[in-house]
Amino acid sequence: MAIVRPRLNDFYNIPLKQEDIDFALPFLDEDIPLYVDPFLLWKIPSQQDNGLHLAVVSAFNAIGNQFIKGKEQEAIQTLIDLTECDEAGLGNSKTRTGKKLGVKASEEILELFKKIPQIKNNGFEHFEEVQLLIQGISKDRISDITCSLIKSFLVDYTLEKCDKYKFPFEKCSVPIFNIQTLKIILEETYLPVNPNTQKPIILVPKRWLRYNPWLNYEDYFDNYYIKDHQKTFGNRLNRVQLLDFNRHNYDMVNAYTRQKVANQQSCVNDPLFTQIPILSAKRKSETIVGLPTGKDQNADRKYEDNMVSVLASMLYPYLDFAQEQSRTESGLHIRDIIFYNNRSYDFLTEIYDKYEATQLVIELKNVKTLERDHLNQLNRYLSDQFGRFGILFTRNAAPKNIYDNTINLWSAHRKCILILDDSDLVMMADMYENKQRDPIDIIKRKYIQFTRDCPS
Amino acid sequence: MTEEEISNFEKIQAQTQSFHDEMSALARKTPNAAINKFKIKFINKALAECNDILGPGYSPFEDFDLFDEDELPSSSDVAMMLGQYLSCLEKKRADNIYVRSGYYYWTGTEIRTLMPEKINRKK
Numbered sequence: 167m168a169i170v171r172p173r174l175n176d177f178y179n180i181p182l183k184q185e186d187i188d189f190a191l192p193f194l195d196e197d198i199p200l201y202v203d204p205f206l207l208w209k210i211p212s213q214q215d216n217g218l219h220l221a222v223v224s225a226f227n228a229i230g231n232q233f234i235k236g237k238e239q240e241a242i243q244t245l246i247d248l249t250e251c252d253e254a255g256l257g258n259s260k261t262r263t264g265k266k267l268g269v270k271a272s273e274e275i276l277e278l279f280k281k282i283p284q285i286k287n288n289g290f291e292h293f294e295e296v297q298l299l300i301q302g303i304s305k306d307r308i309s310d311i312t313c314s315l316i317k318s319f320l321v322d323y324t325l326e327k328c329d330k331y332k333f334p335f336e337k338c339s340v341p342i343f344n345i346q347t348l349k350i351i352l353e354e355t356y357l358p359v360n361p362n363t364q365k366p367i368i369l370v371p372k373r374w375l376r377y378n379p380w381l382n383y384e385d386y387f388d389n390y391y392i393k394d395h396q397k398t399f400g401n402r403l404n405r406v407q408l409l410d411f412n413r414h415n416y417d418m419v420n421a422y423t424r425q426k427v428a429n430q431q432s433c434v435n436d437p438l439f440t441q442i443p444i445l446s447a448k449r450k451s452e453t454i455v456g457l458p459t460g461k462d463q464n465a466d467r468k469y470e471d472n473m474v475s476v477l478a479s480m481l482y483p484y485l486d487f488a489q490e491q492s493r494t495e496s497g498l499h500i501r502d503i504i505f506y507n508n509r510s511y512d513f514l515t516e517i518y519d520k521y522e523a524t525q526l527v528i529e530l531k532n533v534k535t536l537e538r539d540h541l542n543q544l545n546r547y548l549s550d551q552f553g554r555f556g557i558l559f560t561r562n563a564a565p566k567n568i569y570d571n572t573i574n575l576w577s578a579h580r581k582c583i584l585i586l587d588d589s590d591l592v593m594m595a596d597m598y599e600n601k602q603r604d605p606i607d608i609i610k611r612k613y614i615q616f617t618r619d620c621p622s
Numbered sequence: 623m624t625e626e627e628i629s630n631f632e633k634i635q636a637q638t639q640s641f642h643d644e645m646s647a648l649a650r651k652t653p654n655a656a657i658n659k660f661k662i663k664f665i666n667k668a669l670a671e672c673n674d675i676l677g678p679g680y681s682p683f684e685d686f687d688l689f690d691e692d693e694l695p696s697s698s699d700v701a702m703m704l705g706q707y708l709s710c711l712e713k714k715r716a717d718n719i720y721v722r723s724g725y726y727y728w729t730g731t732e733i734r735t736l737m738p739e740k741i742n743r744k745k
Binding site: 593596597600602603607608610611614 | 692693694
């Protein structure tokens with residue numbers, strides 16, 4: 167059965183809630199849109215993380231030193247090899263593959279060790295400053311270089327997690343940076359592999375991940391250069407000019423770094439999923455309930471957009487959001503939300519066992535009255551994938567004949583389609599607000615009522 | 623009723639009254655809010671004891687025993703049922719006391735108790 171946006175644990179049928187584990191669950195077919203921020207390795211009060219940061223910076227500086235001492239080609243090649251770490255699966259690639267940096271850009275980075283006296287003499291303390299000095303170096307390169315330099319640790323970390331969570335692993339070859347020789351060597355080790363591509367996968371701790379590094383160009387430009395220094399230095403500089411200016415005025419970059427270090431309390435990792443605030447959820451629910459049914463004034467689009475946002479938050483952490491998707495069937499546009507069924511709740515385990523529901527699909531219908539066609543659309547969709555369990559979220563309670571149809575569907579094909587409406591949404595929003603019960607209990611209650619109505 | 627049964631009865635009645643007061647206060651603020659599992663668990667424990675004490679003759683409803691947490695009972699639902707149980711507990715108590723010299727005692731004992739609620743209300 168095909169899984170939408172499969173993660174490593176989904177393929178191996180290992181039920182895990184992202185909230186309960188300390189690493190980011192990797193997707194099999196695409197990158198996680200987060201990046202390792204080396205500043206977090208430095209900031210987190212952990213000797214292990216601080217030691218890894220020291221290793222990263224020392225290694226980076228050692229490569230720069232190698233460049234200064236005349237082994238330029240070796241240093242450039244090593245740096246090029248460090249600038250892509252496909253095994254980690256972080257970034258914005260839709261295929262889990264990326265491109266390494268070119269020779270010219272790598273040379274420009276290493277030239278910093280020759281051209282900037284402070285770096286020549288002392289090296290970098292936070293090598294992310296490269297983003298403020300060289301064109302084309304951004305969060306993805308910083309993340310990949312960091313992962314590549316500590317890959318040996320990440321391999322051990324991955325194996326520890328495989329042992330704990332029973333991920334299968336295989337023998338494979340992985341390029342690992344050797345700090346003594348400053349070279350990348352292929353090492354044979356054991357790692358989980360992508361079942362489709364057979365490429366090795368390494369796991370990364372969640373606590374190191376951010377959408378943007380703490381030190382980054384945009385923050386430097388908007389909150390430091392523009393605010394404090396543009397007036398002093400005259401005309402507005404474009405990016406290339408500013409990077410060149412930074413290379414000639416490294417003290418500015420250093421001062422920015424010191425400022426960011428002073429404000430480090432605000433530097434925290436970004437979660438892989440953030441629930442919307444309670445007030446926002448309440449307002450969206452009220453908006454939804456106040457929308458007219460049908461398509462007038464784009465009401466269906468508004469309904470769907472708000473529902474996606476609200477349900478993804480309200481059902482977290484019991485259900486991890488996988489994807490919202492649109493499809494067309496018989497000329498009709500249908501929008502649905504897919505969740506991973508991580509069996510984190512008793513009723514989710516039951517629907518997994520009884521209905522093979524590896525993922526939960528919730529179809530959204532902004533209609534006044536549910537009709538048989540709506541039921542059939544979801545029924546056909548369930549036949550292709552997702553198991554035999556689905557949810558229809560609509561505006562008003564289903565008419566008796568439609569509800570009876572769902573019972574008949576169960577009797578004939580052992581499929582379970584639950585129908586929820588605005589009144590259930592309001593109760594879920596109230597529960598999300600007052601935290602006495604979980605909004606997923608509304609779906610569970612509906613399921614229990616449905617099973618009681620089914621013939622024995 | 624034995625002295626031990628009377629002691630147990632008074633304890634359960636007091637607990638049920640306390641739960642009822644708490645739930646009524648909640649129900650006034652948010653009548654439709656679902657009660658959390660922690661509260662349901664302990665309310666059900668008290669109701670189980672009430673069911674034992676009342677037996678089939680005094681039980682408020684023959685098709686209700688305990689709250690099902692999966693049904694998501696609201697604060698007003700719980701307050702209402704606890705009120706029913708309190709009335710039935712009071713009926714059983716009123717049927718098992720006697721008056722002597724203006725004071726009320728549990729039948730077959732010298733343990734004093736309050737006058738029946740229905741008489742108290744008439745006053």
